[in-house]
Amino acid sequence: MGAQDRNISPPRIRQLDEAAINRIAAGEVVERPASAVKELVENALDARASRIRIEIADGGRTLIRVTDDGHGIAAEDLPLALSRHATSKIDGTDLLQIHSFGFRGEALPSLGAVGRLTITTRATGSDGAMSLHVSGGRIDAPRPAALRAGTVVELRDLFHATPARLKFLKSERSESMAVTDAVRRLAMAEPGVAFDLRDVSDGEDKVLFRADPAASLADRLATILGRAFAENCMTLDAEREGHRLTGHAGLPTYSRGNAVHQYLFVNGRPVRDRMLTGALRGAYADVLAKDRHAVAALFITCPPTLVDCNVHPAKTEVRFRDAGLVRGLIVSGLKHALAEAGHRSATTVATATLGAARAEPPRPAAPVYQMDRPSPRARDTAYTMQMPGFADASARVEPAPEPTPDAAPGYLGAARAQLHETYILSQTETGFVLVDQHAAHERLVYERLKAQAEAGGIAAQALLIPEVVEVGPWAERLLALDLSALGLGLDPFGPGCVAVRETPALLGPVSAEALIRDIIEELEEDEDATPLTLRRRLDAILSRMSCHGSIRAGRRMSAPEMNALLREMEATPMSGQCNHGRPTYVSLDLKDIERLFGRT
Structure with a gap:
């Protein structure tokens, strides 16, 4: 630093004027149009409004208007409402006793500092309404206005006093979506209040969101x-x-x-x-x-x-x-x-399944009268005669015996077939169920592994010949973590390698290398893994392990095996979805299937 620089006097500290202070404060409170809408709607809710109408134009850039039927603002308090840190919601003695949305007294002054703000209000019990206008922080004198009740706050040309902020706003569509999201959240917070959000750009009146008062x-x-x-x-x-x-x-x-x-x-x-x-x-x-x-x-x-x-x-x-x-x-x-x-599966899964099944449009058919409908005995006789190999139409008709499952069927019914060696078709009292055998068994194995881990450790099975897995720098760390609690027995086997001598017995024959790779991948998300953090990630690791011991797609299953799987699903928590959130079964109602074939 030269002598000339040292001779320069330091800058003086000065007090900013009120307009600059408000514009700076507005940057924290009002980030975008959605922020302004949120603040104004919260004020309406604090005023005990039962109906709130929000109108925006150009994503809120050129217009935000919030109309409510709340208790309004007293005429003598209206100028004070535009002063920073002036509020009717707290007295300042205890900042932890907050029972309202707003309490800082910053919203209205901040909006008036960066836009053109007009407040028209009529307090409950007052003789008339008053209006106050502020633009860029300059407040006009209050004047009488026409309003039956409540408050109307109109904000035009947001950020006109700070035009640089306009460059940071997103597209009109994005800002409108942000406004809608803010109103939706407040509508959830107050179910008993009616909300009406409209886009009035270019003279239109488009409903963006509407919610009538709800009972719950x-x-x-x-x-x-x-x-x-x-x-x-x-x-x-x-x-x-x-x-x-x-x-x-x-x-x-x-x-x-x-x-x-x-x-x-x-x-x-x-x-x-x-x-x-x-x-x-x-x-x-x-x-x-x-x-x-x-x-x-x-x-x-x-x-x-x-x-x-x-x-x-x-x-x-x-x-x-x-x-x-x-x-x-x-x-x-x-x-x-x-x-x-845990046993429930989303009804949207069944709906999507039905939507994927496209039936041919039904042709107009003659009406079927009750006298034309066959009796149950006549129908059974007809079905028997239609069976392949039926030779004597006068033979005694007996219904074919139903296959009996090993255990009494529950809500998942009794298995009737296996489709493509991947899906189990089960008949229930009201329809049928289609089960993904791998996804279902994966959840069952996962829950068994967790139960064993919580009981003191997962039972291990010794391999006849230890499997050597090359893991590079992970070898030392895997050995240090002591995975015996997971049913894994590891020994060092030269630089960058481990020998797997035991695997979880519940998984049956598995690829030790694939199992170790999955565990490493899970641990890579926490590079500082220790025995303590490993225990925290235990369920995630067990979830990966369970996939290796599950029934694979393509494996043929016998009827007792399929029914045993169904019964275990009914007794296992969260069996309605696999470890990854995919449904394990789809339940279809017989009435829906009949509609596909025009039988209703």
């Missing part, structure tokens, strides 16, 4: 997530040390390829929290592949003092006083629900 959360979720979710979800209600978990979560076979259908709420507030989503993912780890995601709407309620929702100005992040307790509540609550519903 289940009804609201059916409206938002669809009837298919309502038919394929589990109801949750668990409690632990003052924290309660409620809501609904989809069956593993009703999973999705992304996590956009996961909705989390804390004390009624929509949040996006890594710890909560991690707990949700962990609860489904046993029944979903890594590239599949559960559909769920989970609600955590607890005393306000046990959670801090003042972590970020946008209020989408929270911090629990005991995060481990909340995580454990979510995992245990979901696992309990999964165990109870």
Whole structure:
């Protein structure tokens, strides 16, 4: 640094003006149009609105209008509503006692700092309405207006005061989708409130989302997530040390390829929290592949003092006083629900199956009157006469005996055939079931392995000739982990090699090399694996191992074997899906099959 540089006086500290302060603060609260909609709708909910209408244009860039029938704002308080940190929701004495959506007093001033904001409101019991306009932080004087009740907040030209922010917005379609998602989440939080979201761009009036008041959360979720979710979800209600978990979560076979259908709420507030989503993912780890995601709407309620929702100005992040307790509540609550519903398979699987079966369009047929229908005895006689090799039509007709399974059939029925040495066809009282023999047996083997591991260790079988597997740098680490608890006996065998002398007895004859490769692949996700972390990943490793000991597609099975598999499925938790979340069976109703053939 030269002498001339040292002579330059340091910059002076100055106080920014109110307009600059508000624009800076707005950057934290209002990231995009969806953020503005969220803040305004939350204000409407805090005002005890029963109906909320949202209108946007150009994805929210040029117009956001929120109309509610809440209690409104008193005329004398209206100018104060545009001041930063002015709020009617808390008194500031205890920042942990938060019982409302908003409490920071930043939304309206921030919106007025970056756009053209007009508030028209009429407080309950007042003689008339008042309107206030603010643009770029400059507030006009209040004036009388016409409004029957509630509040209308109109925001035009978002970010006109900070045009550089406009460059960071996405396409109109993307911004509209983000707005819709924000409204959907708030609609889940308040099932009893009516929501109406419309796109009014270019003079149109297009409904983006609508939800009438619902009698229950289940009804609201059916409206938002669809009837298919309502038919394929589990109801949750668990409690632990003052924290309660409620809501609904989809069956593993009703999973999705992304996590956009996961909705989390804390004390009624929509949040996006890594710890909560991690707990949700962990609860489904046993029944979903890594590239599949559960559909769920989970609600955590607890005393306000046990959670801090003042972590970020946008209020989408929270911090629990005991995060481990909340995580454990979510995992245990979901696992309990999964165990109870483990035998169920999503009805959407059966629907897709029926959709794949295309029947020829039925031809118009003459009506069949009751007198034309054959009696059961006449029908049996006709069927007997049509059997190959029937020689004497006057012979005594006796129905063929039904095959008897080894055990009394349950909801999966009795096996009737094996198709392509891959699928088991089973007859039930109301239809039939098609079972994927490999997927089903994989789940059964997995549950047996877990039971053995929890009981003290998986039984091992010694190989007549140890199998040498080249594993490179993993040799030393595998030997250090002591895999005997998994039924694996390993010995060193030269540089970069291990000798497998024992494999899990439950798996039967397996390829030791393929088994070791799968375990290494699982452990590669945690390069610092230790005996402790290995125990945490035990289920994931056992899931991979179970695949090696399962009945393969292409293996012919006898009737007793097929029925034994069905009976074990009925007695095994979570047998409705394999370890990767695929359905193990499809159940089809006879009435649906009859429709395909025009028999109804």
